[in-house]
Amino acid sequence: MPWSRLSGSISSPKMDVAIDMGNPFLNLTLDGFLKIGTVAATRSAAEDTYHMLKRGNVSGHNFEQMLKKMCKEGAYWGTTAGLYVGTEYGVERIRGTRDWKNAMIGGAVTGAVLSAVGDNKKDRIVIDAITGAAIATAAEFINYLT
Amino acid sequence: MPWSRLSGSISSPKMDVAIDMGNPFLNLTLDGFLKIGTVAATRSAAEDTYHMLKRGNVSGHNFEQMLKKMCKEGAYWGTTAGLYVGTEYGVERIRGTRDWKNAMIGGAVTGAVLSAVGDNKKDRIVIDAITGAAIATAAEFINYLT
Incomplete structure (x- = not known):
């Protein structure tokens, strides 16, 4: 199986x-x-x-x-980590490739969802999605460095 | 060379x-x-x-x-990333192994240094070191997952 x-x-x-x-x-x-x-x-x-x-x-x-x-x-x-890992895995399945863009998309989705759950306004959700994407991308890059 | x-x-x-x-x-x-x-x-x-x-x-x-x-x-x-990557590399050289503990130590040092530079009190520096260690460890674990 x-x-x-x-x-x-x-x-x-x-x-x-x-x-x-x-x-x-x-x-x-x-x-x-x-x-x-x-x-x-x-x-x-x-x-x-x-x-x-x-x-x-x-x-x-x-x-x-x-x-x-x-x-x-x-x-x-x-919850944050589960959401991120799950999203990244889903994105990988859909896109069919493994690269830093998966991390970026996963971070953006995680940031947006957590922000939306936290009852934030639309503006804040967008900014949180951008920040989430940036943090995930940065972590992915550091990962390749070390 | x-x-x-x-x-x-x-x-x-x-x-x-x-x-x-x-x-x-x-x-x-x-x-x-x-x-x-x-x-x-x-x-x-x-x-x-x-x-x-x-x-x-x-x-x-x-x-x-x-x-x-x-x-x-x-x-x-x-600066944060450079400090972290540099510290992790240094720790790896000193310890002679590669595992999540390097990330933890690197995160703790980075958190403490940035907090000290930011003119924080001793308490805040310790907490920032703990938080830095936790974030770096979490990122390292996520890295193994995906």
């Missing part, structure tokens, strides 16, 4: 998650959501840990807030 | 620039600066063009401002 493969895996020394959605599009999107969501949750945790260390006290209340923030940031970054 | 190679090239239908700094570290940094600077300048131009089309008038004054903004944004994004 060429259409089913293992994906959505997070590899850490202690944990390995594998979920198969049975479709490469969904697998990629889920993979993006999980991986980037984890990165964002880790970032949020690191930031809060720094603040706690600086204040010098760790209370249960802080910890609860920290967990909530981790979930919120993880879900947001994860 | 293994240490000299052509780099810093921007390929477009009409333009091809090649500058050799005689050192792979400097070449990569310059390459990052030029490529990402171009992306940022294009983004800035696209944004301003949209605003102009919407207002329906194009004046010389706007055009001058647009050029200035393009240079400013291009230089800022270019």
Whole structure:
């Protein structure tokens, strides 16, 4: 079955998650959501840990807030990444080629969708689409450099 | 001469620039600066063009401002990219391996340096370093996905 493969895996020394959605599009999107969501949750945790260390006290209340923030940031970054990866994959299938233009289109769509969901005006959505396209293109270029 | 190679090239239908700094570290940094600077300048131009089309008038004054903004944004994004690419290359040389941790360290250094240059307080610099690390790690993961 060429259409089913293992994906959505997070590899850490202690944990390995594998979920198969049975479709490469969904697998990629889920993979993006999980991986980037984890990165964002880790970032949020690191930031809060720094603040706690600086204040010098760790209370249960802080910890609860920290967990909530981790979930919120993880879900947001994860959605962004899933949307971007899914769109880029879709664009690649439609265009039939792999180049930086896929990243540009994926970034533009992601920027526009997230901006529209965030209840922004038409102007702001267009600017966010342009910015999303630029960031995705820049990341793609850096990727070729290193 | 293994240490000299052509780099810093921007390929477009009409333009091809090649500058050799005689050192792979400097070449990569310059390459990052030029490529990402171009992306940022294009983004800035696209944004301003949209605003102009919407207002329906194009004046010389706007055009001058647009050029200035393009240079400013291009230089800022270019510096960020050059710093990141240079740091990642340096980390790769020191660690002797290529993995996502290089991106994480590169992102953290870039975030911290740019934040320190921007005259931020110590707290803000640490948070920016964490955020930079998270963004670079996320970009590296997305890169493996697609």
